Amino acid sequence: MSAGGTARERVRAELIREITEIARRQLATAGATGLSLRAVAREMGMVSSAIYRYFPSRDDLLTALIIDGYNAVGEAVERADAQAAAGDFGGRWLAVCRAVREWALTHPHEYALLYGSPVPGYKAPEDTVSAAVRDTVVLTRIITEAHAAGALDPAGPCPPAPPSLAGDMARARTALSMDLPGDVITRAFTAWAGLYGTVSFELFGQFNNVIEERAAYFDHTMTLLGRLVGLEP
Amino acid sequence: MSAGGTARERVRAELIREITEIARRQLATAGATGLSLRAVAREMGMVSSAIYRYFPSRDDLLTALIIDGYNAVGEAVERADAQAAAGDFGGRWLAVCRAVREWALTHPHEYALLYGSPVPGYKAPEDTVSAAVRDTVVLTRIITEAHAAGALDPAGPCPPAPPSLAGDMARARTALSMDLPGDVITRAFTAWAGLYGTVSFELFGQFNNVIEERAAYFDHTMTLLGRLVGLEP
DNA sequence: GTGATGTCAAGAGCGGTGCTCTCGATTCAG
DNA sequence: CTGAATCGAGAGCACCGCTCTTGACATCAC
Numbered sequence: 236m237s238a239g240g241t242a243r244e245r246v247r248a249e250l251i252r253e254i255t256e257i258a259r260r261q262l263a264t265a266g267a268t269g270l271s272l273r274a275v276a277r278e279m280g281m282v283s284s285a286i287y288r289y290f291p292s293r294d295d296l297l298t299a300l301i302i303d304g305y306n307a308v309g310e311a312v313e314r315a316d317a318q319a320a321a322g323d324f325g326g327r328w329l330a331v332c333r334a335v336r337e338w339a340l341t342h343p344h345e346y347a348l349l350y351g352s353p354v355p356g357y358k359a360p361e362d363t364v365s366a367a368v369r370d371t372v373v374l375t376r377i378i379t380e381a382h383a384a385g386a387l388d389p390a391g392p393c394p395p396a397p398p399s400l401a402g403d404m405a406r407a408r409t410a411l412s413m414d415l416p417g418d419v420i421t422r423a424f425t426a427w428a429g430l431y432g433t434v435s436f437e438l439f440g441q442f443n444n445v446i447e448e449r450a451a452y453f454d455h456t457m458t459l460l461g462r463l464v465g466l467e468p
Numbered sequence: 469m470s471a472g473g474t475a476r477e478r479v480r481a482e483l484i485r486e487i488t489e490i491a492r493r494q495l496a497t498a499g500a501t502g503l504s505l506r507a508v509a510r511e512m513g514m515v516s517s518a519i520y521r522y523f524p525s526r527d528d529l530l531t532a533l534i535i536d537g538y539n540a541v542g543e544a545v546e547r548a549d550a551q552a553a554a555g556d557f558g559g560r561w562l563a564v565c566r567a568v569r570e571w572a573l574t575h576p577h578e579y580a581l582l583y584g585s586p587v588p589g590y591k592a593p594e595d596t597v598s599a600a601v602r603d604t605v606v607l608t609r610i611i612t613e614a615h616a617a618g619a620l621d622p623a624g625p626c627p628p629a630p631p632s633l634a635g636d637m638a639r640a641r642t643a644l645s646m647d648l649p650g651d652v653i654t655r656a657f658t659a660w661a662g663l664y665g666t667v668s669f670e671l672f673g674q675f676n677n678v679i680e681e682r683a684a685y686f687d688h689t690m691t692l693l694g695r696l697v698g699l700e701p
Numbered sequence: 702g703t704g705a706t707g708t709c710a711a712g713a714g715c716g717g718t719g720c721t722c723t724c725g726a727t728t729c730a731g
Numbered sequence: 732c733t734g735a736a737t738c739g740a741g742a743g744c745a746c747c748g749c750t751c752t753t754g755a756c757a758t759c760a761c
Contacts, residue, residue, distance in 0.1 A: 243708075243758075266588030268501045271747065284750085287709050294747065309554015352584030353672055355499030364677070394691055394701055399684045407678065424679070425666075425689045429658065431674075439586055441664075443595065445640065446657070451632045456658045458627055463696055468627055476728065476737075515740050526719065562704065690709080 251289050253279065253300055262300065262344045267354055272296065292305035294357050297348075302346040302366050309369025313339045315374050324381035325458075325466040331373060332430050332457040338433045346438060350431055371427065378423050378464060379413040381463065389422065396421045396466060419464070426460040433457070469534045469541065484522050486512065487533050495533065495577045499589055505529065527590050530581075534592065535599050539580040542602025549606050554587040557614035558691075564606055565663050565690040572667045579671060604660065605644060608692055611697060612646045612657050618699035622655065629654045659693040666690070 257275050265271070272293055273283040288297040315334035319327040339346040348354070349367075381387045395418045396404065404417040407424075415423070433456055436442055437449055446452050458468045474482075486533040490508050498504070505526055506516040523529040546698045547565035572579040581587070582600075614620045629637065629650045637650040640657075648656070664691055669675055670682055678683050 241758080247708095260568035268587070269588050272749090273747065282711050283748085284712075287749075288709065299557075350668075350672065350674070352500070352580035355502050359673070393695055394688070397684050397686055399681050400688065403679050403681055403685065410678075421685070421688055422692060424685075425662065425692050428665040428669050428689065429662040430665075431659075432663075433663040433666065435583075435665065435668060436661050439583065440592070441583070445643075446636050448632050448636055450656075452631050452636065452654070455627070455629055455633065455654055456661065459655060459658050459696065460662075462626055463692065474729070480737095504718065505720090514720085517741075518739050520720075521738065 247289070254286065254289055254296070255303065258296055258300060258347065259303070262348065263342075264374055267297070267348045268343055268374075270297070282317050285289065296355055297354065298360055298363065300345070301348060302351050304342070304409065305347070305363065305366035305369065307342070307403075308335060308338050308349070309366065309373075310389070312370045312373045316377065321380075322384070324386050325461055325468045326370070327377045328461045328464075328466050329454065329457055329468070331370075331377065332453070335370065335430060336434050336437070336453055337439055343438055346434070350435060351439070368411070374427060375411045375413045375415075375423065378419065379415055381466060382415055382419060386467070389419070389463070389465040393418070393422070422464045426464050427459045430457065471522045478684055481520070487519065487522055487529070488536065489593055491529055491533060492536070492578070495581065496575070499577050500530070500581045501582070503530070530587065530590060531593055531596065533578070534581060534596055536576070537582050538596065538599035538602065540575070540578070540584070541568060541571050542599065542606075543602045544568070545606045549610065554613075555617070557619050558618070558694055558701045560610045561694045561699050562609075562690055562699075562701070564603075564610065566602065568663060569667050569670070569686055572671055576671055579667070583668060584672070601644070607660060608644045608648075608656065611652065611699075612648055614699060615652060619700070620652065620699065622652070622696070622698040626651070626655070637692065655697045659697050662693045663690065 238266055254275055255280050258270060261274055261278075263271055265274075272290075272292070275296075276283045276286045290299070311334045312331050315330040318328050319330040321327075378387070398409045402416065402419065404420050407413075408415070413420070433453060437446075437453070442449065461468065487508055490511050491503060494507060494511075496505055500508075503526070505519045505680075508529075509516040509519045523532070545565045546565050548563040549560050552563040554560075613622070633654065634650065637653050640646075640653055641648070646653070666686060670679075670686070675682065694701065
């Protein structure tokens with residue numbers, strides 16, 4: 236779609252791309268709160284009101300950044316999974332976890348925009364959800380394939396999921412098209428929350444003065460969580 | 469310290485208390501970003517510049533709110549632990565987890581202030597750390613007592629912590645005065661991050677359209693994480 | 702080619718923010 | 732009782748998101 240449309244449409248698309256790029260850079264220095272349309276306009280040599288021709292409001296610009304962010308982390312996760320040996324399910328899990336952490340460390344403010352405190356007054360439109368699940372799709376695919384290959388060996392006896400969760404499990408099964416027993420799904424969710432909880436703790440400062448060997452600790456924790464699901468390291 | 473000092477000092481202390489209370493209320497409606505000194509002053513029938521007599525900057529007011537928040541969640545955790553049967557370590561763990569979730573659900577914006585995205589441009593002073601560890605002190609005490617009582621039975625064989633983490637483990641051992649093997653400490657950290665990761669996911673919207681039975685799911689996940697450490701349900 | 706149409710940058714303006722400074726009034730300590 | 736410290740009030744600075752209007756420009760149909 237590079238040379239599509241009239242000249243006006245092309246320059247418009249290019250300007251939108253440039254605006255989001257500058258906004259992303261400002262996100263990295265001032266945070267989501269400090270994102271300022273006026274500042275973006277100033278950096279582009281534009282007058283502030285002109286920005287509103289391209290993004291009707293600050294929230295629309297935020298939405299564009301959020302969708303871009305989800306797609307970026309989703310792409311990183313997909314790439315990491317594709318590069319690992321298909322049969323090494325534990326290795327794929329760890330590779331995906333590392334990809335999430337890596338992306339978060341290199342794009343801390345974008346990560347905070349996606350997984351941190353919700354931006355006050357901002358309501359995420361429906362457009363964001365389809366991009367938001369790209370990483371979980373990869374995660375569930377790994378576990379589903381491991382389960383199908385009989386390589387899933389949960390450590391020790393664990394309490395079964397309560398029956399009240401059956402509805403949620405069924406919905407997740409169809410939404411992510413995974414053929415897994417409920418107990419495995421809840422463990423996968425636990426590992427999923429543990430992954431992002433660990434990344435958030437590291438990024439948001441909870442590990443300060445506590446854990447210094449961040450990479451080694453992360454690998455170890457993710458291995459523990461993988462074992463919880465039944466993935467061999 | 470209620471009737472201490474001169475009349476001026478007493479009215480000053482009362483005003484500071486009132487400012488933080490109003491600020492906390494505004495935090496609950498507008499978020500940390502929307503916290504406005506002018507709005508606080510307006511609600512107090514004061515002129516905006518007068519606030520600066522009591523809090524030299526917006527960051528100082530934020531610091532006060534953060535310290536209050538850490539103390540509030542710490543108190544809730546301590547109370548929950550004290551009310552559980554001392555010998556039921558799994559029950560104490562679950563009670564503490566529930567207390568954290570409960571407090572987070574009733575004070576979502578304060579929780580976001582503590583465990584969400586860092587406020588841009590805000591640098592937490594050293595005063596906050598002593599209040600910030602009250603919950604982890606309780607968590608480690610439960611696990612330490614369970615370990616001392618021989619009630620810790622980690623499920624299945626897990627990979628040992630890599631030697632590079634020995635330094636971090638030693639520092640944590642002395643800082644939190646817990647007498648635990650390194651493997652147990654790393655598992656406790658994993659459960660700790662899993663606890664807050666789950667609460668953050670629920671509060672920050674990642675569970676929307678995914679998990680509806682929040683309380684049941686939370687209990688189950690926390691039980692799984694407790695089992696990971698070796699706590700029986 | 703020319704006129705209608707749509708798009709654009711620019712500017713002024715509104716109400717809001719954190720923060721600083723000054724100026725009287727009040728209150729406290731010596 | 733007096734000098735010093737503290738206080739509320741107000742004006743002001745630079746910034747913010749956002750709206751509205753105006754005039755210039757490119758595009759397209761006829």
